[in-house]
Amino acid sequence: MENITVFSHTDCIAKDNGVSHPERKERLEVLLESIRNITELNISFKESPLADFKTINLIHPQSYIDELLSMVPESGLIGLEKEPYADTLLCPQSKEAILRACGAGIESANELMSGLTKRLFCAVRPPGHHAETIRANGFCFINNVAVTARYLQSKFNLEKIAIIDFDVHHGNGTQEIFYTDKNVFYGSIHQHPLFPGTGMEAETGVGNIFNAPISSNVTRDEFKEIFDTKILKNVDLFEPEVILISAGFDAHKRDPLAGINLESEDYYTLTKNIVEIAKRHSNGRIISFLEGGYDLQALSECIEAHLKALSN
Ligand SMILES: [Zn+2]
Secondary structure (H helix, E strand, O other), X not given: OOXXXXXXXXXXXXXXOXXXXXXXXXXXHHHHHHHHOOXXXXXXXXXXXXXXXXXXXXXXXXXXXXXXXXXXXXXXXXXXXXXXXXXXXXXXXXXXXXXXXXXXXXXXXXXXXXXXXXXXXXXXXXXXXXXXXXEXXXXXXXXXXXXXXXXXXXXXXXXXXEEEEOOOOOXXXXXXXXXXXXXXXXXXXXXXXXXXXXXXXXXXXXXXXXEEEEOOOOOHHHHHHHHHHHHHHHHHHHXXXXXXXXEOOOOEOOOOOOOOOEOOOHHHHHHHHHHXXXXXXXXXXXXEEEOOOOOHHHXXXXXXXXXXXXXX
């Protein structure tokens, strides 16, 4: 059984989006509580450091970061987008939360490449996969998974990184960032139509982007089959040196933001199949990132299934 390291920080819980916002602090509280209750796995908890700007700048220019941080309010909330998606909000605690969320990925990469642990999970918020090079959106500000991918390449001389995204929403940010980069594979299965509206099958980048848009009436078995044939088969051919997962749990049947009907146990299967590919090509190396997932009970159950599968 593989050991798992979970990176998180209380600053990520402090990020406030106001009442009745789906991306709320209870998501992370419930998720961490669920992880603490898993007794049959070898799980270590570690604190995320603050990400350094030099590493963030591998993806986001400092001018964007400066502007973003200059908008952090002293009290209350500030929205960064126009209607109808005016729900990407900065609060007084945002700077620390954003930098800790990104720092979790960076420090996970360090631990992964030290050989200490092969399976890591970043239990963080805000999430990252909607954040584009110079645009915050979809509750995301810095693209945590993208920064980690570039950091792995630049610091550890790795060439091929795969990012697999099973969040129910398309990771428009991750796709935009790597759209012309043949050394970063991005594969996403997501409900369509749904926010953000991107992620059509014809969006293929330079042969490195694989999108599987699905309608809300697919069955659980169809979902898993599409994930295998449209995403995992292509990851297998890509032969990545490390696999990163954008793990959103909002394709669960209980999720309030989408209409896919996965059960909690399906996240075991999805993850297990990723692990098999990582063992085949990537020396078993996986870093997974919390993205979406807005039903607390579902989050609690899905994270258990995800980590159990990751320990294989
Ligand atoms: Zn999502």
